[in-house]
Amino acid sequence: MSKKLANEKEIERNRLEKKWKGVIQLVSALNVKNAGGASSSEEIELFSCFYLGEAELEKTIEETFKKHGNFLHLKIQSEALKQAYSYLSAALTAAKKAKNKYPRLLQDTVLLLSKYHFVIGDYDNCLMYIRSMEDISLEGMPRRSKCIFSEAFACKAIALELQGDATIDEMNKDAIQAYERAGEIALAICIEEEKQGSMKRNVSTATSSHTTLSKLMEFAMLRPGHMFAESGMVDDAIQNYRALLKIIETKATANTRKMACRYLAQILLSCSCSQLYTPPSSMSDSISRSNSNTVTMMSTPRKDSPDLFANNSLKRNTLTDSMFCPQDEVEETLLVLLIAEALHLQQSEVKHTEEDSVSKERVLNETNMIYDSNLY
Numbered sequence: 537m538s539k540k541l542a543n544e545k546e547i548e549r550n551r552l553e554k555k556w557k558g559v560i561q562l563v564s565a566l567n568v569k570n571a572g573g574a575s576s577s578e579e580i581e582l583f584s585c586f587y588l589g590e591a592e593l594e595k596t597i598e599e600t601f602k603k604h605g606n607f608l609h610l611k612i613q614s615e616a617l618k619q620a621y622s623y624l625s626a627a628l629t630a631a632k633k634a635k636n637k638y639p640r641l642l643q644d645t646v647l648l649l650s651k652y653h654f655v656i657g658d659y660d661n662c663l664m665y666i667r668s669m670e671d672i673s674l675e676g677m678p679r680r681s682k683c684i685f686s687e688a689f690a691c692k693a694i695a696l697e698l699q700g701d702a703t704i705d706e707m708n709k710d711a712i713q714a715y716e717r718a719g720e721i722a723l724a725i726c727i728e729e730e731k732q733g734s735m736k737r738n739v740s741t742a743t744s745s746h747t748t749l750s751k752l753m754e755f756a757m758l759r760p761g762h763m764f765a766e767s768g769m770v771d772d773a774i775q776n777y778r779a780l781l782k783i784i785e786t787k788a789t790a791n792t793r794k795m796a797c798r799y800l801a802q803i804l805l806s807c808s809c810s811q812l813y814t815p816p817s818s819m820s821d822s823i824s825r826s827n828s829n830t831v832t833m834m835s836t837p838r839k840d841s842p843d844l845f846a847n848n849s850l851k852r853n854t855l856t857d858s859m860f861c862p863q864d865e866v867e868e869t870l871l872v873l874l875i876a877e878a879l880h881l882q883q884s885e886v887k888h889t890e891e892d893s894v895s896k897e898r899v900l901n902e903t904n905m906i907y908d909s910n911l912y
Contacts, residue, residue: 547587551680554748556595563587582630586641589623590648592616597655607694607755611657624649643669644681647688654691659699666692674721682725683750689718690756697763708763718756722749723783730786754792761799771814773803778816781875797876804865804872813865 543562550558563584596616604610624645631642650665666688674682693714726749749757757780764773777800781793862868 548678548680551587551590554594554598554750556591556598559587559591560595563591578630582627582634582638583641585623585630586627586645589620589627590644592620592623593648593652593655596620597651600655601751607690607752609698610655612655617652617656621649621652624652640678640681643672644684647684650688651684651691654695659695662691662695674724679725679729682721683753686718686721686725686756687750687752689714689721690752693718693756693759708767712760712763715756715760718753719760722753722757723789726786726788727783729788749788749792754795757792758795758799761796761803765803770803774800774814777803781872794876797872801869801872801876804869815863815868816861 543566547559547562550556550562566580566584596612596614600610600612600614601607627641628645628649631638631645646665646669650662650669653659653662653665669685670689670692672685674685677685693711696714697708697711761773761776761780764770764776777796780796781800783789783793785793862871
């Protein structure tokens with residue numbers, strides 16, 4: 537912003553923490569802090585429209601997702617969503633009129649409009665908006681803008697997956713690449729934040745905000761494995777989930793890692809056999825022999841294989857080969873189940889209370905789901 541809003545920091549904190557009702561309340565009381573006097577009414581109107589449009593859009597999506605539970609074929613029609621579109625359209629018009637004065641706001645508005653068109657089922661316009669912004673650099677981009685960018689790529693991926701204009705193979709390839717891009721950005725956000733948190737561990741962080749992976753980001757990270765499994769590409773699905781578990785653990789990715797453990801265990805139990813099983817070490821050996829520094833998601837790297845670690849910053853934040861390497865599908869299944877349980881227990885408070893018992897029961901139930909459910 538050219539002139540700081542008095543409650544700008546509070547608004548940004550609420551945006552990062554996804555407290556959309558708080559954003560709406562703060563914007564309604566918007567005033568300007570400026571030694572020379574108030575900012576122009578046009579500037580206040582521009583940012584108010586953007587914040588209100590974003591908050592109404594995100595709040596509506598969150599409320600709907602709690603009922604729907606899946607982003608595939610998600611279509612929302614509501615007055616709140618129409619109001620969000622009205623606000624964002626007004627912000628886009630005003631930002632364009634100001635030319636290059638608010639480039640970040642213009643970018644975020646376009647990406648949010650892409651997300652709006654996705655949730656109403658207008659995939660053509662969703663793709664049109666995201667394609668106009670997909671080549672922009674992430675360098676210097678604020679955390680919230682990176683989150684918006686990641687989710688826009690997730691929307692693009694789902695839209696491509698659901699469109700019927702190309703062959704299945706072409707759609708899946710483009711969709712997986714978009715999912716990979718969304719997941720790559722989300723992981724970069726988490727790792728960067730974890731490093732910053734470690735550096736400030738001995739400093740008061742009462743006013744700090746922590747980004748959490750949204751359901752859409754988690755969906756984007758886990759979806760390629762589902763697509764591989766649904767297409768009968770079992771090895772590719774296994775390597776996809778292994779790659780996710782190879783990322784250095786952060787607080788924000790704990791739930792995603794638990795889900796990856798569950799899906800990997802289920803695939804190993806239902807789709808693998810001793811004769812066809814490829815242990816993780818085989819992938820590493822294959823890569824070493826080819827003098828490659830990239831850990832691919834595929835057991836046998838192909839030219840068109842998506843690479844979760846294409847981003848150099850992610851390559852530097854992957855775990856080295858483990859001292860223990862499972863030799864068959866039973867050993868690996870037991871290992872990922874133990875990892876999943878450890879992640880559950882790590883998140884639960886260690887105290888003998890009713891809540892602790894509920895937490896342990898949840899761990900048991902979610903572990904049993906691996907055996908009882910039929911994901912595919």
